[in-house]
Structure formats: C-alpha cells, structure tokens
C-alpha cells in the first residue's frame with residue numbers, strides 16, 4: 001500500500017470500523033438501545049446536515065489528504081509506542097507498553113478530533129466553533145484548531161473551573177478564543193454545556209458545536225470515534241514491528257470519561273477476539289462511598305437520555321444526573337458514549353475501575369521509573385494495568401493509551417499528595433510565588 005492509501009484506510013469502512021458502525025439514525029447495536037439524536041426539533045435538520053456532510057467528507061480524497069497532512073506536520077503523528085522496561089521489571093510480570101498520545105501537539109489525544117471537527121466545519125462553510133470545556137483541555141485543543149483554520153472560537157466554561165484552571169483560560173485567550181463564563185447553578189461543566197448550547201441555538205447555521213468526546217447526539221459519537229481511530233490503526237502496525245508480523249498486544253487498556261481515547265485505541269482491534277479490551281473508570285474515593293464520590297458510569301449507571309444521547313448514566317434519587325467525583329477532571333462526567341454502553345452489554349469490552357489513591361500511586365510510579373509524567377486521566381488506565389501485570393507471565397504484553405501528559409496536574413498532585421512522596425511544602429517550596437506588577 002502507498003503511504004497515502006494507508007492514511008486513508010482508517011476512515012474507510014474497513015472491517016474493524018464496520019463492526020461498530022451505528023444505524024443511520026445513530027443507534028448502536030442490533031436492538032438499538034444506545035445513541036440516537038435526542039435534540040429539540042429546530043436542531044433536527046442541523047444535526048442531519050452535519051451527519052450528511054460528514055458522510056461526504058469521510059470519503060472525500062481532499063478532506064482525507066488535508067487531515068493526513070495535518071496529523072503528520074501539525075500534531076506530530078504517528079505517536080510512538082514505548083516499552084516501559086524499568087516499570088515492567090519492577091512489577092515482575094507482563095510487559096507494559098504505552099501509546100504516547102501525550103507527545104501530541106497540545107499534550108493529549110484531544111487534538112485528533114478537534115482538527116477533524118474544525119476541518120469539517122470549514123468545509124461546511126461555518127465560521128465559528130463553539131464548545132464547552134471542564135478543565136479546559138478540550139477548550140485549548142479546539143482553540144488551537146480554530147486558530148489554525150482561522151475560524152472564530154467560543155468556549156463556555158464554568159466560573160468555578162475558570163478559577164481552578166486559570167492557565168488553560170489564558171492559553172485559550174492567547175490562541176484568540178473567547179472564553180464565556182457560565183455563572184448559573186453549580187457554575188461547572190454541566191452549566192457550561194447548557195450555556196454553550198444556548199449560544200449555539202442562537203445561530204446554528206454559522207456555527208459547529210464541536211463536542212469534546214464520543215458523546216452527544218448522532219453523528220458526534222461516530223464522528224469523534226472515527227477521528228480518534230487513527231490511534232489504534234497506528235498501534236496495530238507499530239506493534240507488528242515490535243512483536244512480529246500478525247502479532248497484537250494481549251490486552252489494551254484506556255481510561256474512560258466520555259470515551260474517545262479508549263475508542264480511539266480499541267476500534268482497530270474490535271474484530272480481533274484475541275485482543276482483550278479493558279476500559280478503566282474512576283472509582284474516586286471508593287465505589288462504596290456512594291454518590292458524589294466516584295464517576296464509574298458503566299460500572300454503576302443505568303440507561304437514560306443525557307445530552308442528546310441514550311447511554312449509561314449515573315442518576316441520583318430524583319432521577320437527575322448524579323454529582324460525580326474523580327481526581328481527574330477529564331473523567332468526571334455522569335454519562336458515557338453510547339458505543340461504550342453498547343460494547344458493555346455486548347461484553348466486548350471489560351470495564352474496571354481505579355481509585356484516586358491507586359491513580360496517584362501510578363502517577364508517581366511512571367514519573368520515577370520511566371521519566372514520563374502522565375495525565376491523571378491516563379494514570380487510571382496505567383493503575384489498572386500495573387495491578388494485573390504483576391500476576392501475568394513475562395511474555396504477555398499490555399498496551400496502555402497514554403492519553404495525555406500530566407503538566408496540568410502538577411499543582412493538584414503536589415498540594416494534596418506531595419508529602420507522601422517526599423515533596424516539601426516548607427519555605428521556598430510552599431507554592432508558586434504570586435507575581436506583582
């Protein structure tokens with residue numbers, strides 16, 4: 001295959017992608033339990049239009065060539081696979097490998113779908129990208145894509161998150177995006193979604209609501225999955241260079257928030273029954289601590305309609321979306337993508353959890369044994385991998401999606417857990433100096 005053909009192949013209906021293509025109405029699986037597009041009537045034609053334009057784009061050679069070129073020259077793809085020899089030796093079991101999405105431009109996998117969404121928006125003649133953000137990671141990646149495409153960008157963010165994630169607010173502003181505070185209710189992610197949605201309803205003709213994961217109404221769960229699937233298609237090829245022709249990892253692991261980095265890694269392997277797939281959710285303070293202490297949607301949720309899709313959802317006693325917690329702000333969401341909901345019921349993916357404590361331990365373990373500081377989100381997948389690797393034979397291979405780097409988490413980790421890991425908090429190590437004018 002020529003280079004170009006290879007790049008295109010992953011957006012084709014290859015057998016792997018076809019195994020998880022939703023029905024045309026956006027429902028996944030034979031019994032159509034999850035997915036769909038539950039939107040207000042005025043938005044129905046708009047969503048249909050996005051779906052139609054995406055169906056055209058994904059077989060348009062120019063669109064695919066533009067995307068392939070940006071992946072290579074802008075994101076820095078392919079991201080390498082790295083063998084954690086020190087860590088594997090220390091654990092004394094299976095070999096742990098990382099798919100290094102943390103090395104992408106902007107520091108995580110999110111740029112993979114943001115560039116795709118921005119390219120599609122440009123192709124559709126839209127002039128503005130709009131989205132919500134929690135911790136600011138999706139906002140930064142989208143603001144980056146918008147700057148590149150020379151489009152307007154508006155990011156809605158809860159007032160509380162703005163205060164908490166100030167460096168990301170500054171990044172977005174420097175990149176030319178307008179950051180709009182959501183000031184009502186809990187002033188956090190859910191309110192940011194409401195606020196962005198309201199702004200989008202004002203002029204959906206000229207804007208694309210660029211959703212940040214494999215969630216929301218059809219076609220977003222499918223489209224974001226397709227843009228992320230490059231991760232697994234690359235990994236499949238790279239792994240054969242490592243382990244020999246036809247060889248695949250024994251187990252793939254990825255953290256699950258909305259579900260896009262995990263589907264990104266898993267999709268290329270869905271049709272290979274020899275590869276075990278494990279999604280790791282946040283157990284936070286512990287699953288037994290109850291509502292508000294974890295964010296284990298697939299483990300403890302029930303099917304419901306949330307943010308335009310039917311999916312597993314954590315509900316409170318009133319039947320509303322529950323409050324959730326995780327040390328990783330990219331994972332604290334009471335819903336999850338419809339494809340994951342389907343894959344759980346189909347038992348193709350196994351869903352497990354990791355507690356905050358196990359995650360902090362994995363965060364330091366990788367930092368100190370390999371010199372790689374992981375995002376707290378990614379450290380969930382690593383924590384579970386470390387747990388099972390110990391009891392597996394040395395010739396088994398685990399591939400963990402390192403979805404992002406931990407730069408954003410340094411203060412949080414050191415403030416809360418520094419003393420357990422020998423990081424001083426006295427004197428000049430007390431914390432960052434406030435700059436005066």
Ligand SMILES: *Cc1c(COP(=O)(O)O)cnc(C)c1O
Nearest residue numbers: 213257258259260261330377404
């Ligand atoms: C946002 C984020 C996640 C969670 O999102 P998914 O859609 O579940 O992938 C995971 N890792 C990092 C680094 C993130 O920024």
